[in-house]
Amino acid sequence: MPNVSASNDTICAIATPPGRGGVGVIRISGPDAFELARRLSARAPEARRFFLADLRDDQGEVIDQALVLGFRGPASFTGEDVVELQTHGSPVVLEMLLERLVRLGARRARPGEFSERAYLNDRMDLAQAEAIADLIAAGTAQAARAASRSLEGVFSRLVDALHHDLVELRVWVEAALDFPDEDVDFLADGQVAARLDALRTRLDELIEQARAGRLLNDGLRVAIIGKPNAGKSSLLNAMTRRDSAIVTDIPGTTRDVLRETIELGGLPVTLADTAGLRDTEDRVEIEGVRRAEREMHAADLLFWVVDIEDEAAHLPPGLPPELPFIRINNKIDRVGREPRREGRSVDLSALEGRGLDLLEQAVREVLGLQSDGGGEFSARQRHIDALVKAREPLDRGARELAATGSGELLAEELRMAAEALAEITGRMSSDELLGHIFSSFCIGK
CATH class of the missing domain: 1.20.120.430 (tRNA modification GTPase MnmE domain 2)
Structure with a gap:
């Protein structure tokens, strides 16, 4: 249970994204929410009933016409009395209404303060409150x-x-x-x-x-590693479906880390194409190898690309033992082999784009993601x-x-x-923890 108490003041904020739109929403929460709405619209809200009203400034001039909807606590999002004003989505109009509410006695809400009050009033627990921000920020x-x-x-x-x-x-x-x-x-x-x-x-x-x-929430960082000319850049191009990386048969073409973001089976993935791992005297290529090694240690998953005809291929030394990897046996087009997958090993052709579906299956299996997404939750x-x-x-x-x-x-x-x-x-929580969590929310939530 929460170990702190919700505030007794009334807060207000714009609940729709910044910018112009057809509709803008202002949310009010607290003990004076219904009274402030009455003074703004000259009509007392009724719980869970819309009405159309002219919203007026201090001199009685109409700011905008809006739909007004009230919710009596505790049967509301925050557990307090809540009123929503659905206006036209002009930033100027919304700001004028906020200023009017502040003059009437409300306070501008902090980022995440509505969700924080919902938690403090036992409308949801802390993990559920964080899920609101995750849902808003979801990329897939x-x-x-x-x-x-x-x-x-x-x-x-x-x-x-x-x-x-x-x-x-x-x-x-x-x-x-x-x-x-x-x-x-x-x-x-x-x-x-x-x-x-x-x-x-x-x-x-x-x-x-x-x-x-x-x-699923933060995305996956994948480092594509392997020897020069194993087909790392070709794999990046095949997965992004465009010529993101220069591909030649000259060893050492890739000198720096090239990153691209894609969606792979519903998962946001940042792919990092790295320099080929080998001993070299070239100072620029040495720096490229160093950056490749740094990228490996920062990754959540490795795509270890191997030329299918390279029987002596082995993982580079010094990798964290818990870091998962998938071995990608590339260039099956050269040996007349069909794509196949066996555990964490996938045979494919990056050049022809064959076998990428098997790679996606391997990624989901290695990470413990269900194929249909059922039962998964954000964390x-x-x-x-x-x-x-x-x-x-x-x-x-x-x-x-x-x-x-x-x-x-x-x-x-x-x-x-x-x-x-x-x-x-949140059965046990501190004010410092709550402040850190809710400060990352958008204003109006």
């Missing part, structure tokens, strides 16, 4: 669907269920500690260890889902950090239980894990 249809699922509470329910079971297990452990003379010793008979292992497995699955959700790095933070005390507790058979330390570790999960939905 699949990212929008994932954000919508988080807004509906899909992610929150998974976190809450895990939190509930952690607390329940902690109760079991503390009961065994408080009543050691009971006939059933839960710590000794393996029930606690089994339930703890099940919780760790569920948490691992949720971490993987959240990582996939972050990629942020903050959520992943909290999940990993919850995993660490569970691991320590499992080791302690296995080594000593005692639950004294396990109970404390379970408490710490539950607190880490509570940070995701």
Whole structure:
């Protein structure tokens, strides 16, 4: 539950994007929302009923004609009394109306303040509030669907269920500690260890889902690596469907990192074509290789491009062991082979554009994304950090239980894990965290 209180003042803001449009919306929220609307339109709003009104300035001159719609709290977005003014979408008109509302006693809202009030008034949890910003910023249809699922509470329910079971297990452990003379010793008979292992497995699955959700939200960074003339630039051109990179049979043609952004199976992807990896005396090419190596370490995924006739190809040394990669055996057109995929290996022809659909399948499989997008939800790095933070005390507790058979330390570790999960939905939150999250929202949300 939120640990701070919503403000008692009334706020207002433009809820539509900047610029001219057919319709502009001003949102008002707070205890005086209905009274301010009455003074602006000379008519008291009725809950959930539109009416058409002339909105007037201090001298009684008409600023604009608008539709006025009211919502009584707590049955509103913010949980407070809310009024929306649907006017013509002139920036000048909207600003005149905002100034009029401020003179009547409202305050201009901070970025994200409407969503913050919805959270503080228990209209949604913190993960759902963040999903609003993710939905607004979604760059693909699949990212929008994932954000919508988080807004509906899909992610929150998974976190809450895990939190509930952690607390329940902690109760079991503390009961065994408080009543050691009971006939059933839960710590000794393996029930606690089994339930703890099940919780760790569920948490691992949720971490993987959240990582996939972050990629849908933030996009995927892919570094295209390989030896000179393996076909890296040809692959970039094939995936972007234009001649983004210069392609020649001269080794070392690509000297710098070339980036292009595409949509791959509903996922926003930034492709980075890098210099061919090889030992060289050319100072410019040496710098290109250095930049390629830097790009590899910053990527979420590697496309390792190999000439299909190069039997001695091997991954470059020094890569982070957890960094996923897909081996792309290129130039099947030279050996008369058809496209195929086997696990993380794809045979294709970048020159002819054959086999790119198999590469897309491999990307989704490696990242744990479902082919139909079902069940996916948006997530942020903050959520992943909290999940990993919850995993660490569970691991320590499992080791302690296995080594000593005692639950004294396990109970404390379970408490710490539950607190880490509570940070995701806002059951435990600080003013500093809330300020950081909601400051990234647009004004009017």
